[in-house]
Amino acid sequence: MLKRTSKVDSLKLDSAGIASVIQIGDSKGINSFTRTIAVQREKELFFSNEGNFNVYGIFSYPLPIPPIDEPLTIQSTSLNSFIKVGSIDVLAISAASILHIGSSEHIQSEARTLQIRHLEPREKSNRNDALGGG
Amino acid sequence: MNYEVVNRDICVGSIRVIGVSSSSLLMVGDTNSIQLTSLFDTPPASLIIGPFVPLAPQG
Numbered sequence: 001m002l003k004r005t006s007k008v009d010s011l012k013l014d015s016a017g018i019a020s021v022i023q024i025g026d027s028k029g030i031n032s033f034t035r036t037i038a039v040q041r042e043k044e045l046f047f048s049n050e051g052n053f054n055v056y057g058i059f060s061y062p063l064p065i066p067p068i069d070e071p072l073t074i075q076s077t078s079l080n081s082f083i084k085v086g087s088i089d090v091l092a093i094s095a096a097s098i099l100h101i102g103s104s105e106h107i108q109s110e111a112r113t114l115q116i117r118h119l120e121p122r123e124k125s126n127r128n129d130a131l132g133g134g
Numbered sequence: 135m136n137y138e139v140v141n142r143d144i145c146v147g148s149i150r151v152i153g154v155s156s157s158s159l160l161m162v163g164d165t166n167s168i169q170l171t172s173l174f175d176t177p178p179a180s181l182i183i184g185p186f187v188p189l190a191p192q193g
Contacts, residue, residue, distance in 0.1 A: 004141065026163075032157075041186060043186060049191050050189040051190075052189070052191060055189075056175075058173055063171050063173075065171075070135055072135050073135070075137070075138045076138070079140065079143070084145040085148075085149060085162050086148050087147075087148040088162070090151045091151070091152045092154075094154075094155045095156045095157065096156070097155055097159065098161070099154060099161075101161075101162045102162075103164040103165060105166045105167070107167070107168045107170075110157055111156045111171070113175070114175050114180065115176040115180060116180040116189070117182070119182070119183045121183060
């Protein structure tokens with residue numbers, strides 16, 4: 001496959017975080033991976049050493065990627081050898097995401113997130129209040 | 135299967151994006167293959183109502 005040249009006049013990116021990639025120029029392969037346990041607590045409380053990825057199934061669940069067993073012949077022709085973009089303005093990239101200017105061969109990325117919501121026990125009197133009693 | 139692609143002129147004025155997240159890709163260029171996966175789980179068991187004890191620590 002003949003790869004085209006990417007021409008971008010200006011790029012503005014405010015923030016890049018959590019295993020994200022900014023690639024300017026051609027690449028052969030990119031592989032990024034992230035896993036997250038997102039805990040939302042009713043009270044502002046943080047323990048620095050908690051959380052074990054092995055305990056939760058989502059982090060070991062095999063990806064249901066269908067195998068490509070069909071013989072495939074790709075023929076691509078580029079009549080113009082440039083891809084032109086005036087300006088790119090991105091606020092943020094995060095969680096194993098990729099911003100790529102230029103050509104590549106293989107791009108692979110994986111993100112796994114588990115969300116936990118942790119609420120305080122409800123008192124009986126609160127329930128009465130909610131029902132309009134008291 | 136025979137797959138034929140003809141790339142003609144492409145010229146974009148401006149691209150404005152708020153966010154690219156969770157295994158997503160913004161690309162200006164050519165590539166042979168892209169494989170992006172994202173899993174998000176918030177099972178019923180992940181809604182905990184009880185005292186604030188830490189989660190199981192890393193083993």
